[in-house]
Amino acid sequence: MCFSISRQRRAEERRREEELRRKKEEEEKMPCFRIRRNLAAYEMEEGRRMRMAKQARAERNAKAADKGKEKKKRLEEDVRKEREKMRREEEEKRLRAEKEKERKKREAEAKRKREEEGKEKKRQDELKKKKNAKRK
Numbered sequence: 001m002c003f004s005i006s007r008q009r010r011a012e013e014r015r016r017e018e019e020l021r022r023k024k025e026e027e028e029k030m031p032c033f034r035i036r037r038n039l040a041a042y043e044m045e046e047g048r049r050m051r052m053a054k055q056a057r058a059e060r061n062a063k064a065a066d067k068g069k070e071k072k073k074r075l076e077e078d079v080r081k082e083r084e085k086m087r088r089e090e091e092e093k094r095l096r097a098e099k100e101k102e103r104k105k106r107e108a109e110a111k112r113k114r115e116e117e118g119k120e121k122k123r124q125d126e127l128k129k130k131k132n133a134k135r136k
Contacts, residue, residue: 027033 028037
């Protein structure tokens with residue numbers, strides 16, 4: 001008895017599976033099923049394309065960011081060089097101004113000495129003339 005019950009269960013199970021398979025095959029033959037299947041395939045493909053596009057965008061953005069950083073670094077380097085150059089030029093200008101000031105000071109001192117020597121010589125010449133005039 002037990003043997004026949006299990007056989008019946010297996011037969012029912014096979015029958016159910018067979019019905020499900022037949023229904024599935026019939027559904028697959030129906031246009032709406034094909035449309036759904038094609039739509040699912042299209043959506044999967046579209047999702048794959050979107051992921052690839054997103055990844056490509058991310059790569060482009062990363063490259064652009066790297067370029068921006070590199071450009072900024074180059075600009076900072078150029079600015080630093082320019083500032084250093086300006087600092088050197090200002091230092092040279094200051095040194096030239098100092099030398100010019102020293103030169104003018106020496107020239108003024110030399111001119112003053114010449115004037116004093118000229119006055120002294122003139123005074124001594126006048127004294128000599130007076131002495132010579134007194135002697136005569």
